[in-house]
Amino acid sequence: MSFSELGLAPELLRAIADEGYTEPTPIQKQAIPLVLEGRDLLAAAQTGTGKTAAFTLPILQKLITVTNGAPGPRVLVLVPTRELAAQVAESVRTYGKHLKLRTAVIFGGVGINPQIDLLRRGVEIVVATPGRLLDHLQQRTVNLSNVETLVLDEADRMLDMGFIRDIRRVIQVLPKKRQNLLFSATFNPEIRGLAESLLHNPATVDVAPRNTAAELVTQRVHPVDKSRKTGLLAHLVKEGDWKQVLVFTRTKHGANRLAEQLARHGITTAAIHGNKSQNARTKSLADFKAGKVRVLVATDIAARGIDIDQLPHVVNHELPNVPEDYVHRIGRTGRAGTSGEAISLVSSDERQELKDIQRLLRKEIPSSMVPGFEPGSQPTAEETARHAAMKLPDSAPQRPQRPNPPRHGFGRGGNGRPSRDAERLAGKSRKVH
CATH class of the missing domain: 3.40.50.300 (P-loop containing nucleotide triphosphate hydrolases)
Incomplete structure (x- = not known):
């Protein structure tokens, strides 16, 4: 037709x-x-x-x-x-x-x-x-x-x-x-x-059986120590010559930190989340679509709001707390008949989240280790030197997460007070990306 x-x-x-x-x-x-x-x-x-x-x-x-x-x-x-x-x-x-x-x-x-x-x-x-x-x-x-x-x-x-x-x-x-x-x-x-x-x-x-991931999305898990996730992500982007990558984190602070760390790896990166002004979010997304930014780091608020034609790669730097959010995240790629790749960097403390996602999908996601980044392996000399120069841990401790964290990030209205959207979200826990 x-x-x-x-x-x-x-x-x-x-x-x-x-x-x-x-x-x-x-x-x-x-x-x-x-x-x-x-x-x-x-x-x-x-x-x-x-x-x-x-x-x-x-x-x-x-x-x-x-x-x-x-x-x-x-x-x-x-x-x-x-x-x-x-x-x-x-x-x-x-x-x-x-x-x-x-x-x-x-x-x-x-x-x-x-x-x-x-x-x-x-x-x-x-x-x-x-x-x-x-x-x-x-x-x-x-x-x-x-x-x-x-x-x-x-x-x-x-x-x-x-x-x-x-x-x-x-x-x-x-x-x-x-x-x-x-x-x-x-x-x-x-x-x-x-x-x-x-x-x-x-x-x-x-046309959407409940909670099924897009059929054209190739899914893969890379086991890795939490402290080496950013190094592995930088390695994948550089070695694969990835030009456009959407990366998800759980928190706004984590998104900012990851964007800064990737920038120190020489990768053009921007972060998009609820604490960013609307103008900043719009510019970051426009730069990402135009190829000026190689990696866009986002929180789950962006999981359904970003529409990018032929986005080739989505990476879960951290698995979401809610399994349904995984489906929404990886749905950013494999759109309108094009293929895409969704990669999850999974540390040992995320095993339960991975099980919950696989139970939702009713299938096991293929897993493979990246040489040099196997769990328990020692960081390379370059990683050690980079961490020392940055004076930052590769992955700062996360705050304890509630099972159903509230969504924030609608900013303020034109009168300087929180908008109704923000007020609605400020005290609302999620029912269930």
Whole structure:
């Protein structure tokens, strides 16, 4: 099947061709016709399956074929993170570049006044995080009374992050008659409960068996002593001549420390996490995509919010505490039909986390030792000299981790106070990357 068989407008087909795509992915084949029919939709699709285009393309099609002279946006897309909001808005602009449609991206951590000005000028599509959108509703700077389509993207993550009350407050101000599209990585009981209260006679699309890792991702474990993880990572990057590597750590402090250590190894590195300003995060991600930065070190807040075409390597410098987060992390590679590699550097104190992940995946991840970095082996003279020069341990002791650590990192709003997103996360433990 080709995109032209889905009944999309020539302007959309031209934008799709500009991106080099010729055939829709499974989620796109199933979802696009249903959305065009006006059906409510409950869709399960893991990251990297093309789900953003699965709702973006038919929404754009409907906006240009059905006129509505009423004021205010006609489409509202709610997402859990700032990065995902920017990613969805970029997709809308990419596929809608031959159309005269306007989009506003609304999230905390940046000034609210430019957003107010943009909304006043008029937009057809709003992509928002729940907290900042509620700020606009409270200040009456956005009118949602004529929204025709509501999209909840990564709904499971929004529930995990404690946004359900905010979502329900937003829904209360929307028209009763509208199309609802709910996308989730899993169909857990909480998601099904939300779907029952939100969706009307929905069609169901499931192309993501629960908690399965992307099929095109090659997974591998390298056992290594904790003190030599950074040295091994630097070795892999240099010896493999890796040009683009996304590395995950558990903590924001650990991300900063690792980025500094890799830089001392002569590897261009940036860190992205919740304590970074939005401008810093945006610049780091842009530099990484452009090839100016070789390694991007991230905490789990970025696991679903980063969208990079053909990312070849993902490395778990530390395994996540929650097994589901492993699936989300490695889902950054092997996207949209391309292959990828996910490597986990596992020390002896992470054996239980590895077992939990393998139990979730229902398979054993292949393991191999890297010569010279076997557990118990002595550091090389170069490593010893480098550590002495750095006057830093290769891996500082970690603070005790709670089983379900809270997610932080939505920054401050434009008035200098913590944004609603930050306030929501500040006291919210994760239910479950």
